[in-house]
Amino acid sequence: MENLVEVVDWSRWQFALTAMYHWLFVPLTLGISVIIGIMETIYYRTRSRRWLAITKFWMTLFGINFALGVATGIILEFEFGTNWSNYSWFVGDIFGAPLAIEGLLAFFMESTFIAVMFFGWNKVSPRFHLAATWLTAIGASISALWILIANAWMQHPVGMEFDPAQMRNVMDDFWAVVLSPVAIHKFFHAVMSGWVLSGVFVTGISAWFMLRRRNHAMAISSIKVASAVGAIGMLGTLWSGDGSAVDVARVQPMKLAAMEGLYDGSCGQAISAFGILNPDKKPGDDKPAFLFNISIPAGLSILATHSVDGFVPGINDLIEGRAVTPAGDTVKTESYAQRIAAGQRAQNALRRYDAARKEGDTAAMTQAAAELKADFDNFGYGYLQSPAQAVPPVAVTYYAFHIMVIAGGFLCLVLALTLWGAFRRHDLLTKRWYILTAIASIPVVWICSEAGWVTAEVGRQPWIIEGLMPVQAAVSDISAASVQTTFWMFAAVFTAFLAAEICIMTRQLRKGAETDFENEK
């Protein structure tokens, strides 16, 4: 394949475009469905027309978001089959099982209960309608669970055995896949960040109504629910983010090193609060990693190991196979050159297996399969020409991570302020500076959310499956021109649909909610 690099690059760009577009809609669906559930519960308990109108208003925005986002994830599956066919085959039922469960749940739960949510106001009992609203919210989160389990497996493959006859990974421990700590933290991080995004979205839109001096009662009531959901989401995001940091340090230390622009690690390692990376820095050279850096002493050790003195390896440490024990002794670990050698042994074993299969030599096949199994954990390293190829793009990973953290810190403050204003100091919510800050938070929360995914997915490069398969092995034998064509087609279609969503949502916002309940207590 002459144009392998080009095919890989365009396929990655296309996948990134599709996934990031899909992720514009998903977190809002995850969080706003919960906010609507709470609003309808208040209506169910109070039978207040105000809460009914509020619920219906946000439900309409949920519907717009859902309609525009629906099926955008299917494109990712198209891309797996066309652009990433080697990967699709190689993962076998590990990916198939969670996605099949997700498809069934998404179809039956969401499509059934969303219909009741929108069409059932005067057709079913209030209790049944409320149950349908909550089941829609739960269904959305369960759908996300299975997708995130599949994603977590790519970051930390467990619960399977590779079968060279089928050329597939065969799941041998379903619960190891489902209950992987990486999957659990990833699920809570994604769902809770969806709550944060939705809390900020509802707060920001409500602030916009207050700026326009419209629907004041609706805005204040909405902010109360949204800020509570957003604050709970923020706590959940912080907790799961902490768990994810420990996971990354344990199973993807190279990603953590790239997230921090860390080349030479140490015990009591400082964390970079913000810095400007040296663009000329390469692994192994003597140049400084940063042109400018503000760091917090021991911060990274605390984050990654929950210990002030914990050792956090840098890029050079990982490549050279160097670590420091809790006792302070420097020890050798498996270097990347050794991993590449092990990967090459695994590939040679696969080559012998293939030759034996063609000759029908069962004994040689068995022996080759055993040799392959012994080095399979490093199978993907055999595709790398040098250890430095295992280093992800440091600049993108570092800046994406720090944008996420800084934006997250800002949103944390905004939500704390909103919560305080909503439940203690009502006059705060009417201050112009607060209103403008709340509105400005809407794009910030989306940037934060997308930056999180960029960190997770760019930081794991070059692996499509950590240690087992790099992107250059996963991509299909297709032309770069065909991927380029569909990339631009997607870009055009996605832009058109995004414009349509913004138009419809803006039109709906201008209409606002029913106003005849404004004086109702």
Place this chain on the structure above:
Amino acid sequence: MAKQSDISDKKRPRNLIRRVADLYIDGFRSMTVGRSLWAIILIKLAILFLVFRLFFFPDLLSRDYPTDEDRAAAVRGQLIDRGSQPDRQPTDNQHSTP
């Protein structure tokens, strides 16, 4: 008594189906913003499945290889071809630009 029960049992499923059908029919009839959304959904699904899926995104392995065994052999061949050469020595510890 038994007869009455039989009647109500027979009626209930029919009523339920009718109610579900009414839910959707009345719902679609009374839509406002939903009309635009459904139009967008249908256009989107048509583009995705009738254009992208049909003409640009075939499942390559299913299209080109009739059996699972053939597909496995094709993937095995590609993963071997793109991998290290049999006579290649393990790389040293030098750093090089990716």
